[in-house]
Amino acid sequence: MVNKRFCKAVTVLLLSALSQVAAADALTDQAQALLDQNRSNEAYGLLEPQESQRAGDVDYDLLFGIAAIDVGQNTRGVFALERVLAMQPRNARARAEIARAYLALGETDTAKHEFEFVQKQGVPPEVSATIDRYMDAIDRANASTRTTLRGFLEGSLGYDSNVNSATNKGTVAMPGYGGDVALSSDSRATDAWFGTLGGGLNVRSPINKDMAVVAGLSGVARNNFGVRQFDNVSADAYAGVVLTQDKHVFSLNAQFNQYNLSGDRYRTASGLSGQWQFNKDARNQLSTFFQYADLRYQTQPVRNADRWVAGGAIAHGFRGGEVVFASLYGVNESPHSGDVPWLGFSGAGIRAGGQMNLNAKTALFAGGSVEYRHYGAQDPAFLRTRKDTQYDLVMGSNYTPARYWTITPRLSWTYDDSNTELNKFHREAVAVTVRREF
Template identity: 25%
Template sequence: MRRPLGAAAAALSFLAPAAAAAAGFADPPPAPPPGAADAPIPIDALIEALLEEHRAQEADAVLASLLASDPRNTDLLFLSGMVAMERDDHQRAIRLFRAILIDHPKAERVRLELGRAFFVAGDYGNAARQFQFASAGHPPPVVQANIDKYLYAIRQAKALSYSLDLSLAPDSNLNGGSSSREVTLYGLPFDLSDEAQRHSGVGAQLGATGEWAPHLGANSRLRLGASLQRREYSGSRFDDMTAALYAGPRFVMRRWDLSLLATASRRWYGARPYDVAAGGRITATYYVTPQVGLTTDLSVQTVRYDAATHLTGLLSSLGETIVYALTPSSGVVGRAGISRTRARADAYANWSGYLAAGYFRDLPAGFSAYVETSLAVGSYDASLPAFGARRVDLASSTMINLLNRHIVLSRFTPRLSYSYTYQHSTIPLYSFDRNRVELGLTTTF
């Protein structure tokens, strides 16, 4: 019987035979029988023998020499990745396994080893993603059981996490303004103010989140998190920034994640304070299967506006999200939600809801694509006296996200995003359309 590739590989070595068969990898040729000294030794057998003798540096040199003449050989790249893991060079292993997946996105065995490399490197978000997609290939029970162990360990081990997005954002309607130059108030025409009219421009966008989650007990943690969202344009009239904080306990069970959080946020618009909010949120995720997660999010917060005090009130929302990994290289996302906004003026109190569906796929040449379409509706409680009508909005949106996993700058990869939104309103002032492009870098891929 063949032995595993070294001590460091042992954590997932028991996955190898079943996972390789499931992924379509051929079993390695057997070692030559005793007495066949002149028979060529298969490269995988040679590398295994060197690793068992703790000669990983020599194994690396052998593979480097072979790759110099055949740099796209997937078997050699895979063995090099395993040797890199043996040498605790986890980032190099990640690069090598990713290089294989660029041309072979359905290679489940490689996804398993990439997930393990991310796990050992402490990048739990990307590790979980790889294991979930590997689960979608319906591996044999022994493989799936160990994937489950890794996913549970990830949810318990994740203590420090962050994400960062930087982009340039050309926008055809950065303030969501009307294309009209004129508005009818109390039955009379008035010129629309410059700030209410449609404006286009190119801005810079920053999105950053971070969380520290120290242990409270065997299956619980304290979540302490912060986020910052900023869009900045020429001048400052339409700059938009929100800073948020949250804190509370998180309970981790075999199939459940439950967080009870206190939340607070501050928003600035046009370089001036706009609103402040405080409240609470309950987030619960149930893992129906390793590749299917269902998340429920309930939040209640009081929102106080600095200038537009007639908008001040209570905001309550309920959202559902389902993530389903269809295959080792594709998945779907479904989202739905409803919210209730109360305000001091009834004409600004409203009910709103949304539905969204998205599809993700890893493509050849290292590209990954995500397409989402959504529909949102908002219905207000009372008529706006100046317009003599009650506002009802219906908005549709389509978004396409494209990134290339082949290009990695430290932990960043390039991202290109395009979205189109059209909103129809019973009050024409609130009808608009918008094209938006984002070109930047992201740590989430």
Template identity: 25%
Template sequence: MKRVSIGLLAGLFFSAWVSAGITENIKSLNDQGKFAEAYKLAQNQLDSFEGDPKFDLQYGVAAIDSGHISEGIFALERVVFLEPNNALAKLELARAYFLLKQLDKSRTLFNQVKAANPPPVVMARINQFLEQITNKTTIPPTKFSGFAELWAGYDDNINSGPGGQTQVVTLSDSALGRGDQFNQIRLNGSVEHAYSPQESLLFSANADFRYYHTEPEQNYKSFTVNGSHLWKRDSEQYQLGFTTQNYQIDRENYRTLIGMNGVWSKQLTSNSVLKSFAGVNSLNYASLTWKDATQINLGTNYLYAGSGKWQPLFFVGGFLGDESPKVDGVLAAGQVDRLFFGANAGVQLTPYQDVTFTPSVTYQGSRFEGNDWIYNIKRQDDFYMLNLNLEWVMHPSWSLLANYSFTDVNSNIEIYEYDRQQIMFGLRYNFQ
């Protein structure tokens, strides 16, 4: 009997020694970030060591971080059942519940560990998770915002006309490019109403009025209303909405626009975002009905927040679209029916705490389907624009603004070529 007992004890000691060795190997792989290898090793030893809290802890971590979250939860639940005061197991289990969106269970375990006053590094990590849980489970209040802007500036080509007479067509003086001073008013109001932690309704209204000093026939007004539904899903957002716009020139309706659009965005890293969009618009002109068209567009933008003294925020994007006339005709084929494409890039810089400077460039190419009715060739336009924007936030509600833009349009048809410069200074009041 004594020999049997000694043999049994030796067997148990050897089994525990092997278990400790396997567990250390799994832990070492976990510490190196080799979670898939750790999970595979644990799976091979599962029949022998499942139920050992030390083994189950490392097995649970490997399973969670290799994508087998449910398996990891079962392993860690065994550990917590056998060792109710095992703070590390509770932390890993709380993280697993969070990943499976079992947020109430996750919050309970995080708070249990937090109550034990863990080290500062662990406490900070717990607080980050608890903040995310609060954001995911709390419906934020309805937000109202808006602004009013007053501008004064100079536009050296108010009608986007060529700078001089063309060779084929003799233009009237009113058709040539000319400059004038202007004043401008911009108004905006928006509301965001969340009816769940992940779903919101958004509405906005904008008005833009420009008044030229000596060329009132070029005055314009635009009124735009937007509405959309926003879905938030972890690092992704989806937005589906509508837009409607009325554009007037010299106090008469010129064009109306009605459209639908969708936006998908994804937080790639802590400092980068990818956005893609698509939309369809119906354009209707009050008198120039041959311009009526359906416009389809899609594109992608990438934003990256860099590091450094000026806190650069880089952005770059591209787009592609098609504009098709609603009514066929010679004029529509040569001046409406087109494929357009382009790109933009820029950076927002913060040289001082309350000052932002944003230079950007834009290119758009347009290739028309039919021959121009005068020149009898297919029109090809290339649009280039440099934009410089400066904002100084003097007070949370007040900002001084400055903007300069230079536009250069090249075309294989001379009457569509022009340059344009605008410089303007403004004052904004923000409503919160």
């Protein structure tokens, strides 16, 4: 009789325990389904009353932590996920979610450490791409509150059908010089393989929550194999301020460029640039801009000029990640000397392009522009007023094998349709660039 009563009691206890396990599984299953449907508020409401009984259950704590972060209860989410990590230190999902919570709490350094830990475990490409976006958000957040230094190094290898942007004709008609003139080899289109090496540094230092001082240096050296007379080096420097007011961003920079050709100083450009950017919402942006440059040609001072560019632009981002943009601008270049008005011009241009994500690591891009230029007077060499319409197309892709690394194959085409034969040319180039940011 005692044995029968004992067995019956054990059976009742087992059935009770099994029913509780079944209920527990039903709870987490239902919560998971709600999270999968982006119904985080309902999932949180379902899980929160059970915390005192279920805390320490890895499956429950993970779901509760995710739901809590989704509804803004970041501290409670952190506590739940820390319980998961205490039992499973290498749980990548828990670490990724706790990093998201730290980011929401403003603990950017801790969040970045957790995200980096997750990436080192070897997550799928789409997860790694999502983490990269969070890391970019951390970098932007840090830039608004502390001095940040960013830099890059890059190199490229490619082929250029016209390294000197010259006509492919052997002779051109110059009535002002008495007829046809034979061109030297350096004045005709020259093709070559080329390589470049470049790099730069940029610093941003906040003055207050709205204003920051910015500055930077960059440079690139290009070697045209076999035609060294067209090797060049370009160096740029800038310094300025950025002011952010709600959706408005204003920037003003002093700029300087030095361009050397074949080892000799060729041209300097110094001036100012400014921009007003209006971030209408998360997917729409408007901007206006201006640029002024004082151009100085060290070996041809007669070409010294003031250059002005001003215009506006619009950009739109689609829900799928695609981005399109367009801009319209005017340009004017006025020679310092009043004796060479045919070297100055006025004109206008339009640019448009876009980008789309092919997958988590690859983005495709394409763009084009048209610029019309009307020169200031009749050219004495050609006995006509020069007019140019220049067309440019570019397409390529950005492949990101790892954070901070980008590989960019790129194809470009330029055609300058000029009414003076010497200035009419076409140019095609293909190159692959490898870039490392730090």
